[in-house]
Amino acid sequence: MHSSPKKNLPEDICIVLGGAAGQGIQTIETGLTRLLKQSGYHVFASKEYMSRIRGGSNSTQIRVSSGPVAAPLERIDLFIPLDGAALTHLCPRLQAASLVLGDRANLPAYPGLIDMPLTTIAQQAGDHRYASSVTIGAVVGLLGICLELLDDYLQQRFSDHPSTIIAGNRVAAAAGYQYGQKLAKTGTMQFELKALASVTGDLLLSGSEVIGLGALAGGCNFISSYPMSPGTGVLTFLAEQADEFGLVVDQAEDEIAAINMALGAWYAGARALVSTSGGGFALMSEGFSLAGMIESPLVVHLAQRPGPATGLPTHTEQGDLQLALHAGHGEFPCLVLAPGSLQEAFSLTRRAFDLADKYQLPVIILTDQFLLDSLTNIPALDLHNLQPHQQFVETDTDYARYRLTASGLSPRGLPGHGAGLVCVDSDEHDEAGHISEDLVLRTAMTDKRLRKQSELLQDAIAPQLLGSDDFHTLVVCWGSTYHVLREALGALKGLPVAGLHFSQLYPLPPQATAWLRQARQLLVVEGNATGQFASLLEQAYDCTVEHRILKYNGLPFTVEELKQRLQSLLDAPD
Amino acid sequence: MKAQNYDRPNIDIAWCPGCGNFAILKILKQALAELAIPPQNLVITSGIGQAAKTPHYLQTHIFNGLHGRALPAATAIKAANPQLTVIAEGGDGDMYGEGGNHFMHTIRRNPDLTHLVHNNMVYGLTKGQASPTSQRGLVTPLQIDGVCQEPFNPLSVAIALNASFVARVFVGAFEQGVAVFKAAIQHHGYALVDILQPCVTFNKLNTYAWFEEHTYPLENSHDPGSREQAFARACEMERLPLGIFYRSQDRKVFEKQLSAYREDQRPLYQRPLESTKLQNLLDTNRSL
Numbered sequence: 014m015h016s017s018p019k020k021n022l023p024e025d026i027c028i029v030l031g032g033a034a035g036q037g038i039q040t041i042e043t044g045l046t047r048l049l050k051q052s053g054y055h056v057f058a059s060k061e062y063m064s065r066i067r068g069g070s071n072s073t074q075i076r077v078s079s080g081p082v083a084a085p086l087e088r089i090d091l092f093i094p095l096d097g098a099a100l101t102h103l104c105p106r107l108q109a110a111s112l113v114l115g116d117r118a119n120l121p122a123y124p125g126l127i128d129m130p131l132t133t134i135a136q137q138a139g140d141h142r143y144a145s146s147v148t149i150g151a152v153v154g155l156l157g158i159c160l161e162l163l164d165d166y167l168q169q170r171f172s173d174h175p176s177t178i179i180a181g182n183r184v185a186a187a188a189g190y191q192y193g194q195k196l197a198k199t200g201t202m203q204f205e206l207k208a209l210a211s212v213t214g215d216l217l218l219s220g221s222e223v224i225g226l227g228a229l230a231g232g233c234n235f236i237s238s239y240p241m242s243p244g245t246g247v248l249t250f251l252a253e254q255a256d257e258f259g260l261v262v263d264q265a266e267d268e269i270a271a272i273n274m275a276l277g278a279w280y281a282g283a284r285a286l287v288s289t290s291g292g293g294f295a296l297m298s299e300g301f302s303l304a305g306m307i308e309s310p311l312v313v314h315l316a317q318r319p320g321p322a323t324g325l326p327t328h329t330e331q332g333d334l335q336l337a338l339h340a341g342h343g344e345f346p347c348l349v350l351a352p353g354s355l356q357e358a359f360s361l362t363r364r365a366f367d368l369a370d371k372y373q374l375p376v377i378i379l380t381d382q383f384l385l386d387s388l389t390n391i392p393a394l395d396l397h398n399l400q401p402h403q404q405f406v407e408t409d410t411d412y413a414r415y416r417l418t419a420s421g422l423s424p425r426g427l428p429g430h431g432a433g434l435v436c437v438d439s440d441e442h443d444e445a446g447h448i449s450e451d452l453v454l455r456t457a458m459t460d461k462r463l464r465k466q467s468e469l470l471q472d473a474i475a476p477q478l479l480g481s482d483d484f485h486t487l488v489v490c491w492g493s494t495y496h497v498l499r500e501a502l503g504a505l506k507g508l509p510v511a512g513l514h515f516s517q518l519y520p521l522p523p524q525a526t527a528w529l530r531q532a533r534q535l536l537v538v539e540g541n542a543t544g545q546f547a548s549l550l551e552q553a554y555d556c557t558v559e560h561r562i563l564k565y566n567g568l569p570f571t572v573e574e575l576k577q578r579l580q581s582l583l584d585a586p587d
Numbered sequence: 588m589k590a591q592n593y594d595r596p597n598i599d600i601a602w603c604p605g606c607g608n609f610a611i612l613k614i615l616k617q618a619l620a621e622l623a624i625p626p627q628n629l630v631i632t633s634g635i636g637q638a639a640k641t642p643h644y645l646q647t648h649i650f651n652g653l654h655g656r657a658l659p660a661a662t663a664i665k666a667a668n669p670q671l672t673v674i675a676e677g678g679d680g681d682m683y684g685e686g687g688n689h690f691m692h693t694i695r696r697n698p699d700l701t702h703l704v705h706n707n708m709v710y711g712l713t714k715g716q717a718s719p720t721s722q723r724g725l726v727t728p729l730q731i732d733g734v735c736q737e738p739f740n741p742l743s744v745a746i747a748l749n750a751s752f753v754a755r756v757f758v759g760a761f762e763q764g765v766a767v768f769k770a771a772i773q774h775h776g777y778a779l780v781d782i783l784q785p786c787v788t789f790n791k792l793n794t795y796a797w798f799e800e801h802t803y804p805l806e807n808s809h810d811p812g813s814r815e816q817a818f819a820r821a822c823e824m825e826r827l828p829l830g831i832f833y834r835s836q837d838r839k840v841f842e843k844q845l846s847a848y849r850e851d852q853r854p855l856y857q858r859p860l861e862s863t864k865l866q867n868l869l870d871t872n873r874s875l
Contacts, residue, residue, distance in 0.1 A: 051875050166875055216872050229865055234847070234855045235667060237659075257864055259847040261666050261855070266692035270659040273652060277632070277663030280650050281671065282856025285663070303653050394869060399862040427856055428630045428648035428664070429671050436649040439635070447643050448601075448651070 022205035024079035026090040028152065029106075031072035031099025034065055037145035038095070042073045042388070044149040048166055049077050050217045050390045052158045053208030057082045058388040061568065064242070064326040070098040077156065079207040083354060083389050084497035087571040091155075091202065093129075093148060097121045112202050114151070127196070134188045139177070143185035150186035154193020155202065163190065215392050220385035221246025223355045224314055224378065226394060227362025228286050229258060232401040233312070235285040237263040237274035239293055242326050243382040244316035247288040268293040272300030272313075279309045280437060282405065282427040284366050288314040291333045292323065298340055301375055305345025307437040308415070308423070308462065310369035310376075310404075314362070317381040319567050328567030329382035331492055331540035337377045338519055338549070344459065346372070346466035349519040350474070351379040353495025357516055358384065359394045361474075368472060370404040372465050373425055379518065381540070383569040384493040408433025413444040417457060421464030466520060475524035479512030486510040486583055487532035489558075491518060491546050494538055494570060501575040510583060518546070521553045529556045536582060538562040538575065588623045590616040593645040601640055607784025608637060610758035611705055612644055617761075618768035619645075624672050631674045632661040634686060636712045638678035638705035655685025658693040658702065665698050666842045668854035672772065673700040680710050683719040683739050690741070694748040694777055698841040701771045702779045704741065707786040708793045715789035725792050742821035745779050746814060746833050752778035753817065753833040757802050758785075759795060760829065767831060776840050783827065805830035 028045070030038050042058050049056045057076040063069030074089075076082045087106060092113045094100040097120055100113075104123070107113065117128040129151060135143040146167060153163050167186055171179045196202075218226070224247045228236075238248045248262075255262045261283065265271035268289055275285035289297065294315050304311040315337055319330035337349050348368060352358035358380065365376040408426035412433025416423040423444075426435045436446030441458060443449045476489075479499050490498045490512060498512045513528050515521070529535065529550070537547035537558050544561035551558055562578050564570055593616040602608045619629065631642035635654035642649040648671075652660050661675035675682075682690055682704045693702070709725070710716040716729040719739035726733045745753045752774040756764045764782075771778035783802065785795050805828045810816055817833035842848060851858065 047875065162875070169875060214873050216869060218872065226865070226869070229868075230860075232860045234858070235663070237663065254868070256846045256849075257868070258861060259851060259855075259858065261845050261847050263663075263666070263696075265659070266688050269656065270689055270692065273656040273659035274663035276652065277650060277660030278667045278855075280660070281630075281664040281667035282854060283663075283667035284855075285667075299653055300656070307650075307652075396862060396866060396869075399865070400860055405856070427668075429628060429668055429854070430856065432627060434626060434646065434648050436643075436651075438643075438649065438651040439653055440651065446649065447598075448640060 022203050023090070024205055024207060025082060026077050026204050026206070027086045027088050028075045028077065028091045028093070029072055029089045029103060030075070030093045030095065030148070031070060031103050032095030033068045033098065034062065034071055035067045036095045038071055038073055040145045041148050042075065044145070044166065044170065045075055045152055046388055047217060048149070048153055048158060048162060049156070050215060051162060051213055053210055053212045054078065054206055055081050055212060056217070056388070056390055057084070059085050059383060059569070060386045062327050070102045072099065072103060077206060082500070083387070084500045085569050085571045087573040091152070094120060127201070129192060134192065135185050138185035138188060139181040143182050146182040146186040147189035150189025151193040154190035155197050156206065157197060160187065160190050211392070212390060215390040216394065217388065217390050218355060219246070219388045220355060220358055220380060222250050223358045223394070224362050224380065224385070225250035225254070227359040228312070228366070229254065230359070230394070230396060230399060231312070231363040231366030232284045233286050233366060234259065235261045235275065235278040235283040236288065237265045237271045237278070237285065238288045239265050239268045239271050241290045241293045243318055243385045244288040244290045244293065244314060246385055247314055268296040269300060272297040273303070275311055276300060276304055276307070276309050279311060280428070280435070282430065284370070284401070286312045286314060288316065290316050290318050291320050291336060294333070294336065294340065299342070302341030302343055302345070303439050304375040305341055305343065305347065305462065306439050308373040309437070310373055312362075312365045312369050312376050312378065314378045314380065316385055317379065319565065325567045327382065329540065329569050330565060330567065331381060331494070332542070332545070332565065334379065334518065334541070334545040334549070337379050340377070345462050346374050346469060347519070348372070348374065348376040348469060349379055349517070350376065351492035351516055351518050352384070353492060353514050353516055355387070355389060355391055356394065361516060367401055370401070372469055373422060374465060379492060381493050405430070407431040408435065414446040415442060415444045415458065415461070417444060417461055420468055421461045422468065470520055470523065473520065473522040473524065474517040475522050476513050476515045476528070478528060479514060481511060484509050484511035484532065486534040486536065487528060488512045488536045488538060488579065489515065489546070489550060490538040491515040494540065497570045497572055497575055498538055500572045501579060504572065504576045505579060505583075508583060510579070515546070521549070526554060529554050534559050536560050536562060536579070538570065540564050540569065588620040590620045593619055593626065593647070595644060595646055598644055600644055602637060603788045605787040606637070607707060607758040607786070608641060608705060610761070611703070611782055611784060612641055614758070614761060614764040614768055615641070615703070616645055617765045618772065621765065622769055622772060624772070628670070629672045629674070630664050631676055632657040632664065633675070634677040634681040636678040636681045638676065639681055641676050655681055656689065657681070658686060658689040661700050662693055662696060662698045662841065665700050666845060668856065669699070669842045669848065670854055674703060674772070675700060676703040677705070678711070679704060679706040679708065679720045680718045683741055687719070691744070691748060694745055694750040696841040697751055697777045697838045699775055700777060702777065704779070704781050705784055706741070706781050707784045707790055709786045709790040711786050711789055722792060725790070740821065741779065741781050742832055743818060746818045746821050749814070749835070749838065750779055750833070751776035751835045751838040752831070753821070754779065754831045755781045755783065755827065755829050757783040757798050757829055759799060763804065763829060770831060774834065775836070776838055801825075802827045802829050804828070805832070
């Protein structure tokens, strides 16, 4: 085989910053990702942090690449530990080629550590607190990004601070930049990143922001929630938009109040969202069932973290699928969606409001800490046909909220909109919504509610095939494992294997049947300990999952890890 | 309007003969008629229990939700459409037991709604167990040696939390009941009316005669503007005063402070989605 005369330099580098909470990792991540994107590089950042305000050991991984990337790596090309704990925590992931930059004065001895005297440089610029700007400057200098951009960024970032602070940070960053440039000249880190003009105008958004934007695009104008990681980011984002968009935002006294408020809001004509995590959603269970009984639209953002109980509050897991599927007592239809990418997080959240309204039932958007705290550049979010279709009717004097119909759907009226009365009841009720113990009616009303479930399949979202359709092995995943599976499969080129990503988890899309039948070997990848989706798949499609590739230590799958685990399981090609 | 305008024909009422709920329903219809509130503009939310069935027995919009959860639903309905008159109605177990946390926090929010609590000091629908307001010593199928806990005092709690309207009535006093209901509905802000009523089936201690003997109207000299006076009167436990204990116009109303209504008074359902604003928000994100 002909080999290129020029050495193939990496077009994808992985930078990891580690330190205690309060050491500025978030500031550095925000600055670096923004500057890298603005310079035309694709970026992807994901976090690992502990449940505390100060101390602990947190880290952020920033991938910089010539092409789009959105999955975490095991590999570290450039590591910047801000304290000794970060070095200890992450040193198992370091390889011979990993470049380790750090302030020798603040770190234990580590072979190969290149001294980056952050504190000294910051102090020379006027204050040790400028260290984050030094770090940003050093990385930007190392990667060869223009200093002017960094300078513009700092002036904006600190625009509401006194001029001495702006000046100090600029000096500190410039000194860091010089340090980075000098290091680049030594050739210690080699790469060939290609900047793309088109990327500079991309959006740079986190999962939480994208869910919030999807809610706004879906016409959400009411959010009531109780703060709980990792679901709080969506609540905070929407609170920031409340003035501009006229949203009603309420921090409820508990999750029970939050969901009952959301149902009251929908009843009165608002489009309401609750954002929570597993423990909070467990408290919402009765209210979720109420949505089923009164046939109220409802959108729940269920942000997963490892359980049971309080679990690992700031880590990730896909462990609440069964909770979502079985939420609420009694029998009633609902919809569970799990976005795989930030684009999908936007489009599915937007769609959730319309589907909830159209079918008058609760919809769960199932995400997790990994997806919500991930940050990446995306070209656009689809704002076409933004005006949501108004699903409610103006009532007349004969209006009955639960008119028995062939589709199971009864026109939804609002109090104060028309001559009729809108009565909803958590008890079994008659067509007018009044309490009833008529057992014939009970059967009719149950059937009516469940008829919506089959109607719902008309809008089912087909799973997405990753790779070529001439596969022997099919690897199924759902939700946030989309990108990591895509990238791992990409690294297994030439093998007859494809992926199948589900973003509608309930009711399961009938379109999946043919793909599943075609598979000679069926594997499922998911971030939990029991293979919840694998079991669901076997039951729903009458198939056999040969192996469940699981992870439940609180961290997301990395590309290398998944590739290696897939490789060891793949059937030899014919 | 007349009280009959709120009648619902041919209804099968689930209450026991002689139940205090009948009197409350009558007081409510009379108050609504005198205030000329059209049923199309009235929403009554309720939880679960015999009292919580009340909205089914008159002409109104109804949100009959979960046990204990009438207040969050009512708060949200008012916040989504402030043009509606909103009442949350239920019993002592519903509102002070299961919904106790919402009781506290709704007072803190101060939405413009009326909170009607049928207080018969016992659980009716679940057949005679103690309620949060049951008196010490009440023997029930569950508290076989008698209730040993301090009864919950909703009025003193509400006044301590600076609720903006706090009143108590007795179903035996129709005229006062109508007057207090009207004042509560007209009040701008959260208004609690604790309604003493006997349970003829399960509470053999707090009967009509007991309430007649153990209640009396607040004197004309009582100043409902004084929180200290109101609190002192609310703490009287031997004989229970009736009337408006406390009324304050100082508290800001929850939904009026929401930025959603700062410039636009329309209910949320009448507002179009502002796509330009969303586009602008995204455009801002694209730059440094």
